[in-house]
Amino acid sequence: MSQATNTVRVVIDGRIIEAQGLRRTTTVLDFLREHQHRSGTKEGCAEGDCGACTVLVGTLNTAGDAVDYIAVNSCMQLLPTLDGKSLKTVESLKRADGSLHPVQQALVGCHGTQCGFCTPGFAMSLAGLMQVLPTPSRQQVNDALQGNLCRCTGYRPIVDAALEASAAGAAALKLDDSADLPLLRQIRRDAAPTYSLDGELLVQPVVRTRKGSSFTSPANLAELDKALQDAPGATLLAGSTEIGLQVNKQFHRPEHIVYLGNVAELQRVQTTPAAWRVGASVSLERVLTLVHADWPDFAEVLRRFGSPPIRSTATLAGNIANGSPIGDSMPCLMALGATLVLRRAGRTRRVAMDAFYTGMKAHVLQADELIEAVEIPRRQAGEVFVAHKVSKRFDQDISAICAAARYTLQDGRLRGLRLAVNGVTPFPQRVPALESLLEGRAPDSITAAEVDAVVATAFPARDGLRGTWAYRSLVARNLVLRFIGNEEAALA
Known part of the structure; x- marks a missing residue:
């Protein structure tokens, strides 16, 4: 292995743990188990589905007087993304006197474990939840455990344990990080740019090997532009939910990695009466909270996108850039009329979300161009937005089809209708043929046969792993009729 500089x-x-000489693509899970000998954190699936590897990553808050925690899947997070942060594992829950954390004690008392392999992940997800919600409801507990799978105990005693633990009170549930705070201040990453004696902007890699490979973590857009200039064709890393899979399943080792998670401008959300401007590094969890009041159906699609550890790291921009044919956020953004701000070498351009894709996994991004922000329109008076995802499992599953529509009703007729889908097309896209059929019509005048005829010509007839063409076309037709309020036609 090449020695890191x-x-x-x-x-x-x-x-303060200093990791040197490790591969840039070392996962947090491997670092914990193989180098820190913290074997409580388990590998189950290595793809962010089972939750056995759940840990808490802490970041110093803006004031520098507290630590903000998020639950993450350590199997997919790359170790260099933790530079300047703190880490809590199941071993961290033990009290100074050796006693158990209330969550652990409740899991014992409620018989919330059998083989025990998944238990550390459950304990960490619940401990993380109770840092922000000391007295969660049963539904909030269920939501927090979306990404934790148990094959032997059953979930009822685990949920009961969570509710019992919450009775201990916020003070007892809080993680002891008093010793971490001064150390986090000490290793806090410098946000100010660094220049050479010649006035040249310097971007120091977090890891650079003797072979020339690098992991660079710029702190602002100027540093990001310089990093991409220095390493053309570098792999851009945001939430690591896609790159982490490639590392684990395909043994992918990108030569140069540029991490976007510490770029200050990409973490910002700007709000106006007309729209939100969401930076490329803003997590899906933040987006969910942001849009919930205006677009509750969009928020629900995002809630079902993945577990809290996935949503806390995955980004909206990353989901768009990956361009999966069954990407869930894209139909919603297209129906809403979202716009992408693309950046390359310090210059930006704006592209409508529905003009971004040119084919399956193909888009208009140029070499070394990235998504800087996503502009999401806010709800205006009289607007209707509906969206729904159909999948084999309700939670923690990928789409068979996801569809969304936005319109207004004027004098009982559909106006300004935008309809977008995934799953039945080679890439997420709007459906002009269906929009033309529905525009200006009264919802109760539209028949299932009319919609069927357009669906048959607008979508390529092909079966897939997640549904036959007959099933998907029927679901597409019924979603369209449901969206416009004509469910009687769907049942006819």
Whole structure:
């Protein structure tokens, strides 16, 4: 292995751990088990589905007086993304006197474990939840455990344990990070640009090997532009939910990685009466919270996108750039009329979301161009927005089809209708033929046969792993009729 010239520094339970000489694509899970000997964190699936590897990543808040935690799947997070942050594992829950954390004690008391392999992940998800919600409802507990699978215990005693633990109170549930705070201040990454004696902007990689490979973590857009200039064709890393899969399943080792998670401008959300401007590094969880009041159906699609550990790291821009034919966010954004701000070498251009894709996994991004922000329109008076995802499992599953529509009703007729789908097309896209059929019509005048005829010509007839063409076309027709309020036609 090539020797790293730089060091990843992370705080673990009151100690600064310096990781040197490790592969840039070392996962947090492998670092914990193989180098820190913290074997409580387990590998189950290595793809973010089972939750056995759940840990808490802490970031110093803006004021520098507290730590904000998110639950993450350590199997997919790359170690250099933790530089300047803290890490809590199931071993961190033990009290100074050796006693168990209330969550652990409740899991014992409620018989919430059998083989025990998944238990550390459940304990960490629940401990993370109770840092922000000390007295969660049963539904909030269920939501927090979306990404934790148990094959032997059953979920009822685990949920009962969570509710019993919450009775301990916020003070007892809080993680002890008093020793971590001064250390996090000490290793906090410098946000100010660094220049050479010649006035040249320097972007120091977090990891650089003797073979020339690098992991670079710019702090602002100027540094990001310079990093891409220095390493053309570098792999852009945001939430690691896609790159982590490639590392684990395909043993992918990108030569140069540029991490977007610390770029200050990409973490911002700007709000106006007309729209939100969401930076490329803003997590799906933040987007969900942002749009919930205006577009509750969009928020529900995002809630079902993945588990809390996935949503806390995955980004909206990353979902768009990956361009999966069954990507869930894209139909919603297309129906809403979202716009992408694309950046390359310091210059930006704006592209309508529905003009971004040119084919399956193909888009208009140029070499070394990235999505800087997503502009999402806000709800205006009289607007209707509906969206729904159909999948084999309700939670934690990929789409058979996801569809969304936005319109207004004027004098009982559909106006300004935008309809978009995934799953039945080679890439997420709007459906002009269906929009033309529905525009200006009264919802109760539209028949299932009319919609069927357009669906048959608008979508390529092909079966897939997640549904036959007959099934998907029927679901597409019924969703359209449901969206416009004509469910009687769908049942006819």
